[in-house]
Amino acid sequence: MHPSICLFEELQLRVNQQVLGQETVVEQLVIALIANGHVLIQGLPGLAKTRAVNALAAEVSAQLNRIQFTPDMLPADITGSEIYNNQTQSLSFKPGPVFCHFLLADEINRAPAKVQSALLESMAESQVSVAGVSHSLPELFMVLATQNPVEQEGTYPLPEAQMDRFLMQVLVDYPDKNAEKKMLQLLRAATNSRLAAATPKLTVDAVLAARAEVEQVYVNDNIDQYIVDIVDATRFPQKFSTELAELIDLGASPRATIALDKCARARAWLAGRDFVTPEDVKVVCHAVLRHRIVLSFTCINLKLTSDDVIDKLLENVTFV
Structure with missing residues (x-):
């Protein structure tokens, strides 16, 4: 290590x-x-x-x-x-x-x-x-x-x-x-x-040295696609699930994509790895997205939180 x-x-x-x-x-x-x-x-x-x-x-x-x-x-x-x-x-x-x-x-x-x-x-x-x-x-x-x-x-x-x-x-x-x-x-x-x-x-x-090392953590193309798919699902939830489409009014910006990448790499580095896994993305996903999505009135009426919606999001977006 x-x-x-x-x-x-x-x-x-x-x-x-x-x-x-x-x-x-x-x-x-x-x-x-x-x-x-x-x-x-x-x-x-x-x-x-x-x-x-x-x-x-x-x-x-x-x-x-x-x-x-x-x-x-x-x-x-x-x-x-x-x-x-x-x-x-x-x-x-x-x-x-x-x-x-x-x-x-x-x-x-x-x-x-x-x-x-x-x-x-x-x-x-x-x-x-x-x-x-x-x-x-x-x-x-x-x-x-x-x-x-x-x-x-x-x-x-x-x-x-x-x-x-x-x-x-x-x-x-x-x-x-x-x-x-x-x-x-x-x-x-x-x-x-x-x-x-x-x-x-x-x-x-x-x-600052740790930040430079985090920049060198490897992210393969499949992980990049997984991150993009997660953020895309917040913008066009109807492509993934009818239920999800009823819960999200406004999706995340490209800053969310960048933030997911940075946080996943930081978590991988803290774990002593030089590469990112899907689990790294899932672990940081709630903290990165919960303040970036706008919930619908249906979601609020059902007393669902942003974390509940992100849970459903991760169930519908699969890593390939």
């Missing part, structure tokens, strides 16, 4: 020690990190969304900035702005919190759409434009946004254009009883969180 893979296995282990009962969430965050993508983390309050991001960032020797989104925010609060200098009698750019390696956008759906949209350029192009001048962001730049379900009071649904910029949407659910019991015991000890995050084990260069 490549030594760098061991570093990321240790990363998952250390984060799992701090965020108990959320192994799938931690794995998906690590996949997104080495696949060079942004993550939208959704779950009810109190389920350790912010803690998971802090734990991950603490394991990397990189800068983490946090923005607590509120209804009265302005776009300049994220990107920065031009300020007047009395001494030089000129304008100069003061960078905002977006200029960092890890940006924790906490409760992103509590800010209006124009503020959420301020992140669009930085997420898509790794740069920020202010007063007609573009400012580059670090090579390692990752937005980790948390949001509460949109049915909660005081929240605003994210624009579809911004949702599509997220590589994955990770759902955080309640931990099982054993994990919650262990959490209580560790909290009483009052040492776990301080010791676990004491010394970062990963450098920015190690993350």
Whole structure:
């Protein structure tokens, strides 16, 4: 096994020690990190969304900035702005919190759409434009946004254009009883969180090197066809199943195809393989597609979730 893979296995282990009962969430965050993508983390309050991001960032020797989104925010609060200098009698750019390696956008759906949209350029192009001048962001730049379900009071649904910029949407659910019991015991000890995050084990260069290795993971033509077929089934479900056609109103964009490829390669690399299998694609499929498909009213009336629809999708699309 490549030594760098061991570093990321240790990363998952250390984060799992701090965020108990959320192994799938931690794995998906690590996949997104080495696949060079942004993550939208959704779950009810109190389920350790912010803690998971802090734990991950603490394991990397990189800068983490946090923005607590509120209804009265302005776009300049994220990107920065031009300020007047009395001494030089000129304008100069003061960078905002977006200029960092890890940006924790906490409760992103509590800010209006124009503020959420301020992140669009930085997420898509790794740069920020202010007063007609573009400012580059670090090579390692990752937005980790948390949001509460949109049915909660005081929240605003994210624009579809911004949702599509997220590589994955990770759902955080309640931990099982054993994990919650262990959490209580560790909290009483009052040492776990301080010791676990004491010394970062990963450098920015190690993350960038891992990304370069992931790019070399082999994907054969059959896997490419499987990925394209899955995304195509979200757009033209009637070709695969009448039932599926009644559940999906709008399919995924080509970004979904690219995201499936990147995440499948990242998972294969973490497993110590230099090639992608159909199982890699299936495992990352829900996190990549759940925020990119629009469900029909029939689906909502049947109380089916995006994950339920993706399950049916994978049943109908076969790997050849």
